[in-house]
Amino acid sequence: MAALLGSYTVPLLGVSIFIATLTYFTYKQLSGYLQKWFVMKPIPELEGTYPFIGNALQFKSNAGDFFKQIQGFATDFYDKPLFKIWIGMIPFVVLFHSETVETIVSNPAHMEKAHAYNFLHPWLGTGLLTSTGAKWRQRRKMLTPTFHFSILMDFLEVMNEQSEILVGKLEKQAGKGPFNCFSHVTLCALDIICETAMGKKVYAQSNSDSEYVKSIYKMSDIVSSRQRKPWLWSDFVYYYFGEGREHDRNLKILHSFTRKVIDEKAEKMSDIESDSEPEEGMKKRRAFLDMLLKTTDEHGNRMSRQDIQEEVDTFMFEGHDTTAASMNWALHLLGSNPEVQRKVQQELQEVFGSSDRPITMEDLKKLKYLECVIKETLRLFPSVPFFARTIREECHIKGFTIPEGANVTIVTYSLHRDPRYFPEPEQFRPERFFPENSVGRPPYAYIPFSAGLRNCIGQRFAIMEEKVVLASILRNFNVEACQTREELRPVGELILRPEKGIWIKLEKRTPQTSPN
16 A cells, blocks of 8 residues: 555655646736736726736737737827836836836836847847847947948948949839839848848849748748737747747748858958958958957957857848838838928939949938938838837836836837927928937937937948938939828838838939939
């Protein structure tokens, strides 16, 4: 009998431990949830918020409908300093006024990205976008020199070359009626980031069927879709009922490609580190990856291959989709506002005359009105329409308490439409960004590249690329938009995109052609 009882001892002990552990974690989760529920109860909330479920069932599954919902919520609560949304048992406080946004983004305690960013970890690891704390600080310090002005000068040559290829492709569309320019511009941006980040040509503009190119877009869609569906946040559920296998298939393609490029570059480190002069007539181009392979911390330690891959994958993701979307929105806005387009082309005429020479750094400095066009485009259509942080110490906003562990979502799209600082906010007016018209505007009223310590490290690169590509297009073509603003239907996923692309008509310009 004793032997029989003994044979059950181990299984019973295991079951007891499992039940005790499950009970403990359930208690911890429930008590944390109830604590936040009561502390945050005074914060305005959506109608139809239920315990444990929150507002999860109210959200539209379609990305365009979901983004329109978020805009609507911000409009409904405009006269409130903030409001809250519950996604299951996770609270999100939503901010869209400069004075409330400043409380979060200016405080180093709230640098950690929210839970939804965890779904980027398999792809990007904990690189500059997703890391936090000491790792983020060290990595930011190490990477900042790689965006020095002299490095960007090297990148300008690539931008000119790829813009010339884009213009050649667009010439085939000129005079032929409406077409969707979105993929043309996006593939150009992808070619630019591949060559500047990795020193690797992928010829995306001539080979859009590339497995790597398609996997980048598919992975972005997969991640943003999962972020909107809390019932798929569990890995177990995701892999059995969601797109887990498709996620891993694309992930393997992306990582294999960048890993191969890194290995090839690393094998040539002796050439990279040598001081030997290049052959006459040959100029060695620096790429972001070349610099990463030589980067060391304050102790002289080099980044590991895994560290380097995290940053390369991060810049491949962040460095093309954002700029591509912004340039496409700009083409629509310029095509819808002929008077603004005329002013840009007049500026281009003053700088370049009838020349078709490549763009120089000195030229870029002179394109001040074009820069205002880009800034106003990013106001109306910020590439990242919202971002989220986790609160790591209790804070107070306008008399409301936000407890540690809650999440804050900053809706950049709505923030940029505050009529207090941008009268008639839906109007496209680049003059808003003339120096004299920007006086007195709060710094946190306009944050297309985020703000505070976690502002975008590549923002100068992005503005530079947009200037080069847009200037190249407008030196060669007049642009006419073929959609109304209402027809664009922005989709707020990881990046703000138009649901059905950007449709335009092009008219070829000659050196003698006056703007429009």
